[in-house]
Amino acid sequence: xxxxxxxxxxxxxxxxxxxxxxxxxxxxxxxxxxxxxxxxxxxxxxxxxxxxxxxxxxxxxxxxxxxxxxxxxxxxxxxxxxxxxxxxxxxxxxxxxxxxxxxxxxxxxxxxxxxxxxxxxxxxxxxxxxxxxxxxxxxxxxxxxxxxxxxxxxxxxxxxxxxxxxxxxxxxxxxxxxxxxxxxxxxxxxxxxxxxxxxxxxxxxxxxxxxxxxxxxxx
Amino acid sequence: xxxxxxxxxxxxxxxxxxxxxxxxxxxxxxxxxxxxxxxxxxxxxxxxxxxxxxxxxxxxxxxxxxxxxxxxxxxxxxxxxxxxxxxxxxxxxxxxxxxxxxxxxxxxxxxxxxxxxxxxxxxxxxxxxxxxxxxxxxxxxxxxxxxxxxxxxxxxxxxxxxxxxxxxxxxxxxxxxxxxxxxxxxxxxxxxxxxxxxxxxxxxxxxxxxxxxxxxxxxxxxxxxxxxxxxxxxxxxxxxxxxxxxxxxxxxxxxxxxxxxxxxxxxxxxxxxxxxxxxxxxxxxxxxxxxxxxxxxxxxxxxxxxxxxxxxxxxxxxxxxxxxxxxxxxxxxxxxxxxxxxxxxxxxxxxxxxxxxxxxxxxx
Numbered sequence: 001x002x003x004x005x006x007x008x009x010x011x012x013x014x015x016x017x018x019x020x021x022x023x024x025x026x027x028x029x030x031x032x033x034x035x036x037x038x039x040x041x042x043x044x045x046x047x048x049x050x051x052x053x054x055x056x057x058x059x060x061x062x063x064x065x066x067x068x069x070x071x072x073x074x075x076x077x078x079x080x081x082x083x084x085x086x087x088x089x090x091x092x093x094x095x096x097x098x099x100x101x102x103x104x105x106x107x108x109x110x111x112x113x114x115x116x117x118x119x120x121x122x123x124x125x126x127x128x129x130x131x132x133x134x135x136x137x138x139x140x141x142x143x144x145x146x147x148x149x150x151x152x153x154x155x156x157x158x159x160x161x162x163x164x165x166x167x168x169x170x171x172x173x174x175x176x177x178x179x180x181x182x183x184x185x186x187x188x189x190x191x192x193x194x195x196x197x198x199x200x201x202x203x204x205x206x207x208x209x210x211x212x213x214x215x216x217x218x219x
Numbered sequence: 220x221x222x223x224x225x226x227x228x229x230x231x232x233x234x235x236x237x238x239x240x241x242x243x244x245x246x247x248x249x250x251x252x253x254x255x256x257x258x259x260x261x262x263x264x265x266x267x268x269x270x271x272x273x274x275x276x277x278x279x280x281x282x283x284x285x286x287x288x289x290x291x292x293x294x295x296x297x298x299x300x301x302x303x304x305x306x307x308x309x310x311x312x313x314x315x316x317x318x319x320x321x322x323x324x325x326x327x328x329x330x331x332x333x334x335x336x337x338x339x340x341x342x343x344x345x346x347x348x349x350x351x352x353x354x355x356x357x358x359x360x361x362x363x364x365x366x367x368x369x370x371x372x373x374x375x376x377x378x379x380x381x382x383x384x385x386x387x388x389x390x391x392x393x394x395x396x397x398x399x400x401x402x403x404x405x406x407x408x409x410x411x412x413x414x415x416x417x418x419x420x421x422x423x424x425x426x427x428x429x430x431x432x433x434x435x436x437x438x439x440x441x442x443x444x445x446x447x448x449x450x451x452x453x454x455x456x457x458x459x460x461x462x463x464x465x466x467x468x469x470x471x472x473x474x475x476x477x478x479x480x481x482x483x484x485x486x487x488x489x490x491x492x493x494x495x496x497x498x499x500x501x502x503x504x505x506x507x508x509x510x511x512x513x514x515x516x517x518x519x520x521x522x523x524x525x526x527x528x529x530x531x532x533x534x535x536x537x538x539x540x541x542x543x544x545x546x547x548x549x550x551x552x553x554x555x556x557x558x559x560x561x562x563x564x565x566x567x568x569x570x571x572x573x574x575x576x577x578x579x580x581x582x583x
Contacts, residue, residue, distance in 0.1 A: 028552075093485075
């Protein structure tokens with residue numbers, strides 16, 4: 001298969017398959033998770049200031065007291081790469097074009113030099129977070145194959161995207177095809193790994209916050 | 220038997236001055252990205268060579284490649300190149316017809332070491348019957364002609380990569396010259412691909428000039444194209460590139476962005492994945508190239524450009540409709556409901572199997 005044929009495949013059949021698996025997985029898991037339900041809590045609800053689902057959704061985005069000092073890499077690195085990913089994915093002009101094609105929504109993008117810079121910062125933050133995970137004994141002990149695997153499938157699209165734009169390592173066409181392929185792998189993997197938190201994070205925060213609010217505990 | 224004239228002799232015979240010849244050599248040197256000081260060396264090398272015989276075979280093609288070469292605005296470079304080769308067979312340009320034409324090809328083939336130029340792809344399905352010249356299929360003619368050839372130049376995307384005849388569903392089983400060699404259907408010879416639909420005239424002549432000057436094939440990229448002409452992408456050499464970097468894109472062919480000359484990426488420009496010399500050499504005697512005229516690059520010098528989705532959909536867009544998505548969503552919902560029901564029944568079973576422990580149980 002030549003490089004152009006490879007690119008045509010990832011832009012055509014490959015994307016078709018990846019989106020299908022992604023949709024199937026996301027819908028399946030959302031129905032599965034939200035249909036589980038819980039027994040109704042029959043106790044009289046208690047009230048406490050700052051205890052509600054909505055409060056928890058926001059509060060969990062901030063480090064609990066003292067934690068920033070104890071684990072700065074996790075928090076700062078985590079913020080940087082999450083925001084970086086959002087910028088790179090949603091504010092790079094070719095990506096916006098793709099989103100417009102799917103949903104009809106579009107918005108202005110950032111200049112490519114800014115996106116380049118954010119991509120580099122994101123990559124560095126991800127590497128730092130990985131090194132931290134490997135070097136801290138407790139984090140290493142808690143890490144499983146899935147943690148390293150999901151890190152890799154998240155890292156590769158950013159790396160190949162950057163290399164493609166900068167014409168590094170491989171010809172642009174091949175690198176672009178690899179970039180799209182890496183995103184397709186991410187799409188296929190996302191619903192079935194911890195990466196599914198992209199869909200569940202706010203729901204589960206709300207759920208925990210709501211449950212504890214009933215008991216009068218702001219979490 | 221006639222002795223073949225050297226290039227210098229031929230030019231003198233036609234009244235081309237030494238000065239005009241040197242000018243041509245300087246132009247050829249700059250085309251090949253060689254220092255200007257190389258011009259006299261080229262002149263010497265070219266002058267001494269006998270004019271090599273060239274057989275131009277036109278197969279499944281539209282004659283656009285020949286049109287491109289012969290209709291170039293200034294004929295100087297192009298006509299000189301034809302004075303330097305002996306174009307013994309080209310069924311569009313030659314005066315002879317019928318059996319006399321085929322005889323010319325057979326005679327040219329008697330002396331080994333000729334150059335074969337091919338434009339058009341070669342049909343292979345059903346014994347290659349879809350295109351024939353003088354009752355001989357293209358496949359058979361190419362096979363015969365390549366036997367004693369020194370090298371092949373595949374002119375245009377059809378000969379180089381199959382082009383439009385090979386586009387899906389490829390009803391004639393069209394193949395490129397290189398593909399036929401890889402499958403062992405024709406003799407293997409060195410191949411230079413000069414793709415484009417059509418190729419830039421000066422690129423065709425530049426490749427020939429290089430071959431004549433150095434007597435060897437130039438450095439090629441992974442798709443068999445001379446890197447001196449196909450080394451850069453259109454996007455990298457595009458004068459609209461700064462707008463791409465600034466995120467300024469024309470949204471339609473008639474909006475303010477289009478009038479201001481912003482990047483045509485969103486209108487489907489394939490410049491980023493296309494390698495050709497359009498942005499530097501340009502067309503019509505250096506007048507402009509498609510992007511300069513307001514239309515995105517269609518990627519015509521790349522394999523399968525015809526099947527790479529619409530010319531007007533951006534490179535980041537899917538090439539085929541995502542027809543599996545709806546089915547997958549329904550399947551996902553169905554499996555999700557199935558899993559939910561299974562979980563429910565598990566919960567129900569656990570509930571009904573639950574036994575309350577009383578005081579009596581504790582005393583057991």
